[in-house]
Amino acid sequence: GKYQAKDFATQTTLLLFCGLFLAQYVLLTLYRVIVYPHFVSPMRYLPGPKNNWPLVGQFGHLIRASSPNELQIEWGNTWSTAPFVRYLSLANEETLLINTPEAHKEVFQTHCYAFQKPDVLFRFIGEIIGRGLLFAEGAEHKRQRRILYELFSMPNLKKLMPVFQEAAAGLAEFMDRELDAEGKGVIDVMECFSKMALDLTGLTVVGVELENLKTPDPKIDFLKCFKRIFQPSALSALISFINTQVPVRRWIPLEANYGYIRATKEVRRLLLECVRQRIIDIDRANEKNETFAAVELPGSGRDLLTIMVQERWRVNKMAGDVLNEEDIVNQLLTFLVAGHETSAGNSTWAVYCLATHPKIQATLRAEIMDFLEQTKGATQQWSEIDKLPYLNNFCREVLRRYCPSLATYREPITDMTLCGTFIPKGTPLLFMPAVANLSRATWGADAEDVVPERWDRLTGDAATPYAFETFGNGPRVCIGRNFAMMEFKTQVIELVRRFRFERSPQLEALGGAPPAMMNPAISLWPRDGMPVKVVRV
């Protein structure tokens, strides 16, 4: 009887404890989700949309919008003088949209290192690509940036020019094969460019065709694994999303999840093998003082990996700071991921702009044909291509109007006041390049039109670096921007030289309105592909 009474007391205490714990959790959650954002938060008076859904704020509107940045662009224009626009997200989390050029300057330039990327982002792709440049923070970021600065210098990038040109020719060839006997056809250029992008990026980043990165097991190859990760099944995508909110990846016993984990391991392992072999080859060449051609490097040594390993060797000899093999794999994965989606997006939107703006296409073709006539027989140098004024205007205008990268986040590591706005530590700040790029206050009433000539007469805010945010700004500005511009311009030259682009019946039916966009999405993609009429010239 004595023991029973004791048991009963223990059980009651336990139940009471659990009950109180639960009650406290519920109360705290209610406070955080309902009371704090509406009645307590110092940010509650900031301008922003108020038509919230219960508990999920703007989330419902955002995923039902016709494009993944439509509402944010609208908010930016509605509250055009507000440095930050406040909105409520899932669980009513207060989020600030970085809005004016001045706010972009404060966050990305002046106070760059007072911000970090939220864990949510890391759990989304950082788990796969590791803490390379994209996910390094603070002193580690400065260190990596210092080491990689040289890699993306103009002299190094110029070594890649022949590869960009071969890749652009390959792309045009691929498109050409889709045309009928008369050299015409309606082609989904989005599909065409997406198919090629990873292969082409692989050539410039690793120097090998990624489809050749295979294992002894014929079922496993790099491309299959990479696609499994970046073009996931619906279930796999759902798990990735849940994992950003609650880190459950390791605990989900589903094949979709195991397959994903296996694929990420394989991708890293194959790249690591590739890095080790390249180090052996280059060390051998360097010790014997041989050229790379003599040791037969894949891609004749014209790729970022070779340059990075060469740099590592050189720095190593000087007993300086070096990237180890694991670091190099992280960087390669970062470059592959950052490079291939954006690159396919760029050419898709460029062709769309050309097909829907015949005058722009004619002006651009005239400039390009004239240039090719002048340089006939010789290889075209980057220094000359980069000087073509209309090509430069056109490419920047496409990147402004249809910026392929959609969004990323920052969180302040301490409480701070920016542009007169108090921002508590840990508040998520949303960075959407399109909000700056398409701001009517900055670019004028025709901000959403494609007008390459506007780049010849920039005034006011449009003349500041913070008007064009496609590549970000400040110490974390895209390190691949010159690489991307080289690749983009080379592709535009090749495509315009070989084809004329016209509206397909599907584009005709839109009557000039931009196509519906994929939403939700990680990059800016048309929802129903991009069918364009292509004619060989």
Ligand code: HEM
């Ligand atoms: C048009 C194509 C591209 C666009 C629009 C683009 C856009 C961006 C943006 C907006 C950022 C800043 C992100 C932030 O501040 O959080 C960024 C960073 C970065 N990009 Fe790109 N990118 C492009 C191509 C590339 C390419 C081709 C590479 C590599 C070969 C690359 C590598 C990187 C890396 C490593 C970072 C991180 C830099 C850092 O945090 O220090 N990007 N990119």
